[in-house]
Amino acid sequence: MTKAAKPLPKALLPTWEKEWEPSLACWSSHLRLSKPRFCLTNKDEKAQGLTQSFAMIRLTDHAVVISLKQVAERNLGEFPRQILAHEIGHHVLTPADLTDNAKLQARTRAGLPGREQFAPYVANLYADILINDRLQxxxxxxxxxxxxxxxxxxxxxRGKGTPGSLWSLYLLIYEFLWALPPGDLAGNRAYSDDRLRVDGDLGARLARVYSRDWLGGAGRFAALCLPHLMADTPKKKTPELPPWLDALKAGAGSSAPDGLTDLEPEEIGGARHPANDPSITGLDLGDTAEPGDGAGQTDTGGTGSTYRPPSEYTELMQALGVELSAEELIMKYYREKALPHLIPFPKRRVFKAVDPVPEGVEPWDPSSPLADVDWIESLIRSPLPIPGVTTVQRTYGEQSGFEPEDQPVDLYVGVDCSGSMTNPKIDLSYPVLASVIMTLSALRAGARAMVCLSGEHPGSPNYSRYAETPGFVRQTKTVLTTLTNYLGSGSAYGVGRLKAAFLDPDAPHETDRPTHILIITDLDIFMMLDGTKGGWSIAERAVAKAGAGGTMVLHAEANSNPSQTEQLRGIGYDVFHVQNWEDVVAFAREFSRTLFQGQGAGAKHGR
Incomplete structure (x- = not known):
């Protein structure tokens, strides 16, 4: 008996195209999506970016991609509605959009400690179970x-080899969900393994309990899969997985979703094993809950903190397939963290010429606005106006007046980047975040900003490093690139940076642009001021030359170094003490709101 020949991909195309509308109707008669992209050749698959599966979705353009070539090779040609409806389900049910896809990955990663790199695979399996159960x-x-x-x-x-533990669990969950005969999908091995059988039952219960709160169940599903994933990947190699991984690259592209810089309350607490979830087991655990059930856990590395560390944020975005460099992702992280705190930067009033004075006429060109034509002067020259020949327009000069105009104060930010400071690419650096808040507020208001990172030793140039923007700039990317850099050298901010920015002959500061100097550092700044030749004089002359006051933010107790603190105030700097680096963010917000507004630049408000 000869086997039936496999259909050619092109022969499948009419049937699959015809099944698109009925597949949409499986979810809603009102649902509309662009028609699927059918691939008939390897070239088509490459053009669509289809790998590791015979089907996939893209959330960036809401696309469904099907390789009819692979469908024919795998003898799946008789299931057009099932496969198309499944792909549509990813756009309708889960993950549906870029943000929820990112949240799904984050919840899944929380349940896979030590195997986070496999989160996209596990998240894909979880979403598939929910979609397939709904369709069945x-x-x-x-x-x-x-x-x-x-x-x-x-x-x-595979031949006669044994399927992996995770793949067996995945199929066993379907058997429990759909009351299939034992071994129908997962094989007899699954029923001879007590752990697999129990976990399969828990997975089926989880799918039903969290069918309408699929994000809530993601961490629990990952915790359920973890031991099976570890058994399949003793050397962290990719386990055996189905050829239907259609959402691995659903969020790939140059767009990074917003809202992922902070942890959601359920992200860590929800990564508990389903056996410890009363809503799944039906048992009231009460005080008998075991360690690891999520009780008493904090949201991230620090007690009670709710932020996602920059390093973890970068890993998450890269796992999603976001096509941005690590540096660009770090800049986006700090910018997003700063946005809720941004306010218009304070402005000061200056007197400027605002009264227009007529000075004469000049030829009017047809490319200029018609409203600019001075018709009286034009008709005096010729009763028959010829555009560009006899037409003229009035020119105006300016007369000094006394109407005040707001002019934004430029900002110079010096940040201590010595070895004692946090690397902003690894963990959240509050001094960097505060600097981003203040500089972006300045740029938003039309001011210019100069940023300098400095980690230096007084009198020891070999151990000193600094990085700064090329003078006072208006480009957000230039400012963020500098602020998210890290030096980790020296002991404090170098006072010599103020000399280079304000006092040297080629200093970038312009005398007609009032500038506020703000330095974020710790008590080592006094060692720098004392140890640098003419250090105190440099600081005093720089703030006087800047013309809009200065501020020193010191990470120290409020009563630390009282005599030197008073000396700083005496030469023109407000001094603010923050006992915890977290407090510098509140300072940055308050600084932008009140330090200048209604009080004028250079007002004394130290504490």
């Missing part, structure tokens, strides 16, 4: 038959 029960589609076909293909490619 509510839309009347035989999704089980698709997996029987996939199993037959897997046996051919």
């Amino acid at each position: 029960r509510s839309a009347g589609l035989d999704m089980a038959e698709v997996f029987r076909a996939l199993n037959r293909n897997a046996v051919k490619s």
Whole structure:
């Protein structure tokens, strides 16, 4: 008996195209999506970016991509509605959009300590279970038959080898969900393994309990999969997974979703094993809850903190397929953290010429606005106006007046970047975040900003480093690139940087642009002022030359170094003490709101 020949991809195309509308109707008769991209050749797959699967979705353009070439090779041609409806489900149910896709990945990563790199695979399996269960029960589609076909293909490619533990668990969950005969999908091995059988039952319960709160169940599903994933990946190699991983690169592209710099309350607390979840087991654990069930856990590395560290944020974005460099992701992280705190930067009033004075006429060109034509002068020259020849327009000069105009105060920010400071690429650096808040507020108001990172030793140039913007700039990217750099050298901010910025002959500061100097450092600044030749004089002359006052933010107790603190105030600097670096963010917000507004530049408000 000869085997039936596999259909050619092109022969499948009419049937699959015809099934698109009925597949949409499986979710809603009002649903509209762009038609799927069918790939008939390897070239088509490459053009669409289709790898590791015969189907995929893209959330960036809400696309569904199907390789009919692979469908034919895997003998899946008879399941167009099941496969198309499944892909549509990723756009309708989960993950649906870029932000929820990122949250799904984050919740999954929390449940896979030590195996976070496999979060995209586990998240894909979890979403598939929810979608397939909905289609099997509510839309009347035989999704089980698709997996029987996939199993037959897997046996051919694997031979007599044993399927992986995670793959067996995945199929066993479907058997429990759909009350299939034991071993129908997962094989007899699954029922001879007590751990697999119990976890399969828990996974099926989880899918039903969290079917309408799928984000809430993601961490629990990951915790359920973790021991099986570890068994399959003793050397952290990719485990055996189905050829239907259609959402691995759903969020790939140059757009990084917002809202991921902070941890959600459920992200860590929700990464508990389903056996410890009363809503799944039906048991009231009460005071008998075991360690690891999520009770008493904090949201991140610090007690009670709710931010996602920059290093973890970068890993998450890269796992999503965001096509930005690590440096660009760090800049986006701090900018997003700063946005809630931004306010218009304070402005000071100056007197400027505002009264226009007529001075004469000049030829009017047809490319200029018609309203600029001085018709009286033009008609005096010729009763028959010829555009560009006899037409003229009035010119105006300016007369000094006394109407005040707001002019933003430029900002110079010096940040201590010595070895005692946090690397902003690894963990959240509050001095950097505060600097971003203040500089972006300045740029938003039309001011210019100069940023300098400095980690220096007095009189020891070999141990001194600094990085700064090329003078006072208006470019946000230039400012953020400098602020998110890290030096980790020296002991304090170098006073010599003020000399270079304000006092040297080629200093970038312009005398007609009032500038406020703000330095964020610690008590080592006094060692720098004392140890640098003419250090106190440099600081005093710089703030006088800047013309809009200065501020020193010191990480220290309020009564530390009282005599030197008073000396700083005496030469023109307000002094603010912050006992915890977290407090510098509140200072940055308050600084931008009140330090200048209604009081004028250079007002004394130290504490």
